[in-house]
Amino acid sequence: MKKLSIVAAAAVLAATAAPAYADTQTGDLNVSLNVVKGCSLDMPAGLDFGAKTIVGGGTGATANATVNVTCTTGTSYTLSANNGLNASGTQRRLSSGGGTPVFVNYSLTFPTATQTATGNPQGQTFTGDIAPTVSAVPVGIYTDKVTVTLTF
Secondary structure (H helix, E strand, C coil): CHHHHHHHHHHHHHHHCCCCCCCCCCCCCCCCCCCCCCEEEECCCCCCCCCCCCCCCCCCEEEEEEEEEEECCCCEEEEEECCCCCCECCEEEEECCCCCCCEEEEEEECCCCCEECCCCCEEEEEEEEECCCCCCCCCCCCECCCCEEEEC
16 A cells, blocks of 8 residues: 555645646737828930020920829829029020020920829839020020929
């Protein structure tokens, strides 16, 4: 009976002993991303009418420049432009500069409708026109600077 008591005691001890491995715990890690609207505007070097002979009733000129707009997919945006540094009211004008500048009128058209971004660069073309009825102007380089605004 003593043998039986020792065996029984050993069995009880074995059943209540702690396991030999470590405990584990788990937890959740919440992962998120907040995509916000954003855009960038990549301007060309300029809009260049090139070298032209402009005499009274001379030929006009047309030139294009492409602005690249890149926005977060689905973002609505519009482009606008001011009248330039040399404008007279709403008439855009190229200027010869100097003390008594000479001006050449021009027009500028560009996309004014709201666009929806694809997430890739989207080319938007600006077209400048000088009317063929421009009066004679002196030889020189005529310039203007127009500010383009991207609203999104």
